[in-house]
Amino acid sequence: MNNESAPTQELSDLLSDLVSVTHRLTRIAARATGETTSPATWRTLSVLSTFGPMRLGELAKQSRVTQPTMTKIVANLNELEWIRRIADVDDARAWQIALAPKGVKALGEWRARLGQALAPLFDDLDHDQIETISRAVDLLHECTDVRASDVVRAA
């Protein structure tokens, strides 16, 4: 049926499994932490934390939401003072969105809450298994971070 590298059918199964299981994981996380802030908001802060300040439109693409949705998210974050809006010197239409100190703190606390909530489920794993998950997460990052080449497709 196959020689040795991943055939399409298996890849489909793997990816749909991945989506299913991670959906479950995020539901567990959402309920366990009694989270009120939306996932997209945390995604947005994570993106800013990883990549540094960027324009609202860019942020929308990275966080995989539409631009109007990002406008709302940024407005909320601004009220919380978790981000700062910096006027773009080159383009009066645009803003640079930057993580503010309060945002850094909030992101850290969220990560801790999440960790505490989920850690019990992973108690039985040994070091190698954790390592496997860790490498998988890195790979997923590489595959889903928006690069210049693949921004568009859905946009």
Place this chain on the structure above:
Amino acid sequence: MNNESAPTQELSDLLSDLVSVTHRLTRIAARATGETTSPATWRTLSVLSTFGPMRLGELAKQSRVTQPTMTKIVANLNELEWIRRIADVDDARAWQIALAPKGVKALGEWRARLGQALAPLFDDLDHDQIETISRAVDLLHECTDVRASDVVRAA
């Protein structure tokens, strides 16, 4: 504080990273497939496919939604004829929910759509990397499938 296996701080970071990146993945999937059916519905069908028929309440716990939400989902699935409701012979209050042939078909088609939509992102991965993700998915399944012992916590 810790000897050598995963310290708490790193585990927190890993898990929150995992949640972030997989949220992004599910958003990509949702937008790429133009999906109208809710994630919870697919989760429900996946659970039925994996574990076989079960009661509505059990299904709610496995899919990590509340019971009223599952009542709605099952009602929708019933109209689509993707599941069958089988009266429980031992308990007239309860139903066994079973995957119907149309549901099996729909689930397969969803997996294929998802695979097609996401596969391009994973084109660059080699066999070993796919294998890593695959093992991670298995581990996540083990950690998030509801067992008798840990059903409750959030419920």
Place this chain on the structure above:
DNA sequence: TATCTTACATAGCTCAGCTATGTATCGGTC
């Protein structure tokens, strides 16, 4: 058979994210 508990259904709410559209600015052309 009276009562407590359990399994599912119903009602109504909130909020995230969408589409469609508006407004202001940029870049190029005449």
Place this chain on the structure above:
DNA sequence: GACCGATACATAGCTGAGCTATGTAAGATA
């Protein structure tokens, strides 16, 4: 330097998922 299509963000309004609170009917137990 005035016009015009393209671009960046804002606003309006809608849909739908999932929640809490509560109702109804059937089991379990005394």
